[in-house]
Amino acid sequence: MGKGEDNVTIFWQEFGRPDFGLAKSVQQTADGGFIMAGYIGQVIGGPTDAFLIKTGDSGVLDWMKTFGGSGHEEGTCVLQTSDGGYIVGGYQDGTEGRVFYLIRTDADGEALAGWPKTYANNSRDGIYDLCEATEGDGFVFVGSSVSQHFLMAKVGHDGTLLWEKTFQGPGGGWDVAFSIDPSPDGGYIIAGCDGGGSQNVWVARTDALGNLKAGWPKAYGEGVPLSVKNTPDGGFVIAGNAPDAQGDMDAILIKANASGVQSWKKTFTGARNNELDSVDLTADGGIIAVGGTQSYSTVYDQAQLYLTYDIMMVRVDQSGNTLWQKVIGRTPDCLDAAKFVQNLSDGGFILAGGSNAYPMIAKMDRSGNTVSMGKREIKLTVSETSGTIGLGNASLIAGRGAGSLLFLQQLGAFGLDLLLDVLDDPSYEYCTTSGDSSISPSPGTVAEGDSYTVTMTACVTGSGEDRVEFDGSLGMEVESLDGTLALDGTYTVDLTYYPIDLSFVDDVGLTAIDGSLAFSRQAAGSDISELAEVSPSQPLYIDEDGVLMTITSCSLGITGAGDYALGIAGDTELFELEGISGTLTLNVVAPVVGTDPMTPDSGELFIEAADGSSVTVTVILGDVELSIDTDGDGSSDGTLSGTWDDLN
Structure with missing residues (x-):
């Protein structure tokens, strides 16, 4: 633990050794600590369990709970509930294939009676994101339906399915909704990928019952939107990736106004693949987004791509002007990636992901600085212009x-x-x-x-x-x-x-x-x-x-x-x-x-x-x-x- 700009607490914590795993979501809790969800396993390629990790405000472990059987379970999203407990969404691979998976726990991470719950008749894929229902009577999550269409579903506090909605993309392929955010008007905004032919960015606004609003959905070209947030002007911002001319992926940020008209688009290119997995708003009206990049890895092996990821962070103002772009991680042969970000009231932000194949939580100051990770660490501010010598060489x-x-x-x-x-x-x-x-x-x-x-x-x-x-x-x-x-x-x-x-x-x-x-x-x-x-x-x-x-x-x-x-x-x-x-x-x-x-x-x-x-x-x-x-x-x-x- 240390101090960053404006005396903000910063830290970097890894969990799960000697197992491997990845954190997919993190939220600050009412006591100032953090709750994190993801997956953990003992052998790469073997069974995994969903996990729930609670830490204090300095990232020190309070407790860790795992959920699962002999197959694959994964937590992809987490919220603290109004009773002080938690709800985790994700997936379970079993005899019925991959199904929606929900876990509710008490404040100590113990599963409530009757939980976890699965929804085998409704799912084609796992739960990618969830939020509290705007009506206060349950939770709403998104994913893909049995018919491979965009899916949005609501469950009560006891896990009972209240309703589900499906939406078919124009391409006719496998459609997946990756992100949801409650809107100020009581409805929701959801973002996903229309899988017909090529993958296309798809965004929809609904009312509180999941009905599409007039004029929606909207499309924003080729790409995959992995995270969406409403913005104070009534519009929204999405983060994700899009293919470049060389066949690699560029990281993207797209801002649209209240009518869904695109205001601006930022593309973050590199020598290889880049993506932004999560986006949030900063107190000054700007945007913070995090993800992963292969463009700056000091060791790159096409046959072992999972070993060559570093954490990518970008901060832009409300007009899309880049304030900074940073890369952090370890080298050589390390998997470092950020899967989720939440802006915090102290001006810093918390991110969750993986470092060296272990679940990780890190606290940054407003400029993306954190404590030293020790030997073989990478910390780079990406310049607007780049010369012969860079991080990659x-x-x-x-x-x-x-x-x-x-x-x-x-x-x-x-x-x-x-x-x-x-x-x-x-x-x-x-x-x-x-x-x-x-x-x-x-x-x-x-x-x-x-x-x-x-x-x-x-x-x-x-x-x-x-x-x-x-x-x-x-x-x-x-x-x-x-x-x-x-x-x-x-x-x-x-x-x-x-x-x-x-x-x-x-x-x-x-x-x-x-x-x-x-x-x-x-x-x-x-x-x-x-x-x-x-x-x-x-x-x-x-x-x-x-x-x-x-x-x-x-x-x-x-x-x-x-x-x-x-x-x-x-x-x-x-x-x-x-x-x-x-x-x-x-x-x-x-x-x-x-x-x-x-x-x-x-x-x-x-x-x-x-x-x-x-x-x-x-x-x-x-x-x-x-x-x-x-x-x-x-x-x-x-x-x-x-x-x-x-x-x-």
Whole structure:
């Protein structure tokens, strides 16, 4: 828990471990706490139960109740009832297929006598949303009927079905009503998807008995409306998604006036799928909407789309002008999504959804800020303009850039250290597990001008996660030498590695190295300083796990004497990455220093694209924070946290 803008309480809470699940709805309760509904299970793809979670005003768990049997039950919507208890709507999958599912509980979450209730003869799908009846005598919910039409039904406080209405969309397909909101005139507004041919946005106004009002329903083009709210001007706003030209989904907000005439439409595009699942009104007359996005995920796998969602939040004014758009979540391989939002009287808002495949509730301030989620978190403000470097590629760019510092040192030291070991012991064998390594000609006394070739043939060192297999060769020429080259000796040596044609396979995958590298070392016993250089005329190519990095220019100083320092303040490296346009420039602001190369103590690197977009890598005790300036204005648009090991 923490404090945000205007001293608003903020928090981030996850529930259900070690199970998985998702929260679908949340409401603030009369005591200032929150009630949340969704589903939870033990095995992905296995049975699930509907859950009801009650928390205090800081998100700390008061109690959790589950409802279900051996099949699938899910809670999709929740309300606090006038008696202090709760009602949950959702679905149950059983012998009769998927049916409407309603649960009423007391204030402690215990099901009332005679509940849950199912409505097998009326449903084709689950309950997607519900509200208290405007007449005060029950509840009204929406979904899809047995005949696959829009359905609206009312039940009494005891669950008795009082009436149901169905409406057929013009397309003749499977019609689903996703959202309902009571209107000030005692009627209701409902929004759904007309499934005929293509999916189309469908909105209807009814009276208190569910009868369509004259002139309704209305259609608003292709898309799926997932949430609807009445607005103070007598109109309404809907949130959802709509297809783009590439076949992905864009998030949409549509505002209409009291007559249903569209006032404006906002589309939030991205590299992949985006959607807004829930919308609410803010105290200043604006709109807050939340959902999910795949456009900014640092890891994207078409075969595992459920692993690549982040939370998307947008706030607009009453005219549809974007005040801010933010993305938050965790990386890599995490499911983070917001399914419901409620604006609160303190100026903040509460959202419910999932984080890392666990049910989640989060309190935000008015600007969408919340507490830190710890390592590997993503927080981004989406800019109107976006440059080469953004959230979706910042970790790749930072990882290859930062990782190249250690890689250049290790590559430069590789051939030289092997030469030193063979000089010390002519029978030395680098391949500790299997395979062969050799240096030819066999080195005697090394002198300036000598040339050698290092050859690796199925050379394996280590086992398990530490197993590395080398193949290939590198040429090594002694450009200059002062002193005697020997282990723990005092010497200064300048080497050129060319041609390099070397590959290795480790737990990350295949890395292939080609090109040239100049490497110098000044040694006095254990005191070592090194310099790795790449010339634009002879680039170094590093193809790691299918992504080619081309280092076109580099001057990197390295020191080590028990501790080590990668880079010297002011060192630069120019490189290109396959799939990223233009040349990237890495500047060492402060050297990466420590005692263990995999968990450095401190350092700062700045990587900039030609268009001014950049990522700053700050190292603190083995952890890293990436600060991303995607529009090149010199201020951070978001952060991504993790560990140095993540980058390497």
